[in-house]
Amino acid sequence: MGVLEIIKTRIEIREFEKKSVGMSAKKKILEAGRLAPSGRNLQHWHYILIEGDEELERLASLSPTGGWVREASFAIVTTTDPKYDFNEIDAGRSITQMQLVGWENGVGSRLYTIKKPDQERAKLALGIPEEYHLTAVVGFGYPVKKATGKKERKGMREIVSYNKFGTPMEI
Numbered sequence: 001m002g003v004l005e006i007i008k009t010r011i012e013i014r015e016f017e018k019k020s021v022g023m024s025a026k027k028k029i030l031e032a033g034r035l036a037p038s039g040r041n042l043q044h045w046h047y048i049l050i051e052g053d054e055e056l057e058r059l060a061s062l063s064p065t066g067g068w069v070r071e072a073s074f075a076i077v078t079t080t081d082p083k084y085d086f087n088e089i090d091a092g093r094s095i096t097q098m099q100l101v102g103w104e105n106g107v108g109s110r111l112y113t114i115k116k117p118d119q120e121r122a123k124l125a126l127g128i129p130e131e132y133h134l135t136a137v138v139g140f141g142y143p144v145k146k147a148t149g150k151k152e153r154k155g156m157r158e159i160v161s162y163n164k165f166g167t168p169m170e171i
């Protein structure tokens, strides 16, 4: 699958098979994150790989919108240094690369964030130092259903302008 094909077919998955993802796929996913570009090449991220029933259950209990992570084979928590105002862009690029490489290897995933006031509780539970920001959690695993690749997205005309905002572009 080429990159565009991976992007076109990948949908976010939150129902996972009870089958664990092997170390080789996990390493590829982490490698994709590690190699991501970042502002000034600062690479200020730090990832926590979480697996095991108890650990995933605890992670699930820390968020009102990510309870499904308890069904994942593993999760990656991405933390960044918030003193860089582009830290969330960096995290987003790194996470996207991990999710795409996961999909290339048959591994589905979904992302969630942990907002205030749950953020502090989650940081404490995961031993994340005060100076780091818990940017996002991604749960990974083999999808239960065969993914259809059906995406609900706005059309090009709605979101692309030509030379000046609001001037339609013929694509």
Ligand SMILES: Cc1cc2nc3c(=O)[nH]c(=O)nc-3n(C[C@H](O)[C@H](O)[C@H](O)COP(=O)(O)O)c2cc1C
Pocket (backbone or CB within 6 Å): 010, 011, 012, 013, 014, 065, 066, 110, 111, 112, 113, 150, 151, 152
């Ligand atoms: C910044 C961000 C925050 C998200 N937060 C959550 C969340 O809290 N819980 C959740 O289940 N999904 C969350 N998602 C997943 C989105 O709902 C999902 O990417 C979107 O619906 C598109 O899904 P699709 O690619 O399968 O069409 C988040 C995605 C992003 C990019």
